[in-house]
Amino acid sequence: MNDKFHQASFQIEKDDNVAVALSDLEPGSIRIHGSSLLEVIVITDAVKQGHKIANRMISEGEPVLKYGVPIGIAIHDIEAGKWVHLHNCKSYYDKRSSTLDLESGAPTDIQYD
Amino acid sequence: MSGNAELTWKGFYRNNGTKGIRNKILVMYTVECASFVAKEIGAAYRNSGMDVDVVGFGGCTDNEYALRMMIAMIRHPNVGAVMTVGLGCEYLQGKSLVEIAENEGKPAAWMLIQDYGGTLKTIEEGKRVVQQLHERLAKETVLVEMGLSDLVIGAECGGSDYTSGLAGNVVVGRLFDRLVEAGGTAIFEEIVEAIGLKDILLGRGINESVQKELGAAYDKMLEYCKSVRQYSVSPGNFAGGLTTIEEKSMGAFAKSGTKPIEGVLKVSQPPLHPGLWLLDSTPDPHFMSFGYTNPNDNEGLMDLVCSNSHLLFLVTGRGTVVGSAVSPVIKITGNENTYRRMSDDLDFCSGAALTGEKSMDSLAEELLELVISTCRGEQTKAELLNHKEYFIPYKYQSAGTNCEM
Numbered sequence: 001m002n003d004k005f006h007q008a009s010f011q012i013e014k015d016d017n018v019a020v021a022l023s024d025l026e027p028g029s030i031r032i033h034g035s036s037l038l039e040v041i042v043i044t045d046a047v048k049q050g051h052k053i054a055n056r057m058i059s060e061g062e063p064v065l066k067y068g069v070p071i072g073i074a075i076h077d078i079e080a081g082k083w084v085h086l087h088n089c090k091s092y093y094d095k096r097s098s099t100l101d102l103e104s105g106a107p108t109d110i111q112y113d
Numbered sequence: 114m115s116g117n118a119e120l121t122w123k124g125f126y127r128n129n130g131t132k133g134i135r136n137k138i139l140v141m142y143t144v145e146c147a148s149f150v151a152k153e154i155g156a157a158y159r160n161s162g163m164d165v166d167v168v169g170f171g172g173c174t175d176n177e178y179a180l181r182m183m184i185a186m187i188r189h190p191n192v193g194a195v196m197t198v199g200l201g202c203e204y205l206q207g208k209s210l211v212e213i214a215e216n217e218g219k220p221a222a223w224m225l226i227q228d229y230g231g232t233l234k235t236i237e238e239g240k241r242v243v244q245q246l247h248e249r250l251a252k253e254t255v256l257v258e259m260g261l262s263d264l265v266i267g268a269e270c271g272g273s274d275y276t277s278g279l280a281g282n283v284v285v286g287r288l289f290d291r292l293v294e295a296g297g298t299a300i301f302e303e304i305v306e307a308i309g310l311k312d313i314l315l316g317r318g319i320n321e322s323v324q325k326e327l328g329a330a331y332d333k334m335l336e337y338c339k340s341v342r343q344y345s346v347s348p349g350n351f352a353g354g355l356t357t358i359e360e361k362s363m364g365a366f367a368k369s370g371t372k373p374i375e376g377v378l379k380v381s382q383p384p385l386h387p388g389l390w391l392l393d394s395t396p397d398p399h400f401m402s403f404g405y406t407n408p409n410d411n412e413g414l415m416d417l418v419c420s421n422s423h424l425l426f427l428v429t430g431r432g433t434v435v436g437s438a439v440s441p442v443i444k445i446t447g448n449e450n451t452y453r454r455m456s457d458d459l460d461f462c463s464g465a466a467l468t469g470e471k472s473m474d475s476l477a478e479e480l481l482e483l484v485i486s487t488c489r490g491e492q493t494k495a496e497l498l499n500h501k502e503y504f505i506p507y508k509y510q511s512a513g514t515n516c517e518m
Contacts (some may be wrong), residue, residue: 004468004470008468010467012278012279020275020279020354021215022467022468027472033467033468033469034467035318040174048354049275050274050275050276050353050354050355051275052354052356061213064356065358066363067278067363067364067367069309069310069313069359069363070309070359071309071356071357071359071360071363072348072356072357072359072360073219084356085169085354085356086351086356089356089357090357091309091356091357091358092309092357092359093308093309093335093344093357093358093359094344094357094358096310096330096344097344097346097351097356097357097358100348100351103146103352104351104352105347105348105349105350105351105352105353107348108347
């Protein structure tokens, strides 16, 4: 992995409440590139490349904002520095995605037998 | 944009009034049974310096949607001459296609394998005819000044990852803004990846009637996705960090840039005037529920070709290798690792924006230079590798109110 992405993330719009991991991140201090008011944030979860981190507290029922628009809804409180994914955020539209496996994204609602 | 006024090149003038950036001979088969012979004819001219592409429709029973795509490619500005190859008993009539080409002022010829006496004789005759068409094109094609205001570029994504929405599609959006400012035409598609964006989409419509068109295209798409219980998002997308279809949609929508949308095109309908257009490739409701909306990336590229795109952008994150018949494909990624790993296939990387090493505007400027050199005849990676994929499905869509048929 390219060193410049070490412990680095990218926030698209200023109002977004998530940033995107530019490499696999370890808990600790990370940089935020792009349009963030903060330069650094402390994360408490390990977060894989391409996944999202809450850059502030997101309360249950609050929209998760990326690109400046709601991309889903928080299904319980998400503290700043936490990984945001299928376990705490769901689509407003696609019911099936809430049933997918958290790690692999594989469907769990269909039997292979 | 004033600096781009002198960004011109020599295009190929067509008698139907259009200008192309390539001068191709298009070999078209009219049924799967004729595909082998057509492909053998095309393969004979690989790396020959002659620009011969092969496309075709596999069905024996014809289909209006597929026929419209075939006709759109015959009329396409990058196509100089046409030869159809049929077996002889299929519905789709090569002879009628050739009449359309001739009415457009393009040299054309048709042949049926049953008449010519089988595989070998048809291949031999086909090669001779292609050679003749080439000689006519070389002699008769008129070169003409061409610039950004004549250019139509289509964009779509394939093999997206987290960088697509952060950098890959963003640089395309920035370039589309510049193209439209220069009086050119930009087309984006993948309305299936607009879930959750209805208000944003409608807000981009240039007037009330276009907003209505956009709303209707959106509602049809949402109804389609609900009824097949499948959104355009896959396990790999989730594993890669995307959590919802809305998130993926917004990343894809970024490639449309910021200009107003002039209208919604149906497949095989050319834009009515310059500006930014949305291409609707979702099948219309029909008693046979014809067709999947996005069976693969090449179908999407074909849709953009059939709306007269001279040039295509394919944005990838994980990496893709395909090209397209008829129009050159510039493959763009925002992922520097993918770009290094697949450097034989990918044309452009906008990943430097992620760490602020380069601004998105300066990357868009670099992409514009690549667009111009491609218009001047420089081959894309896909062209160099002879990647000339195509895909014409059975599908149902009404022709719309302003489709030229």
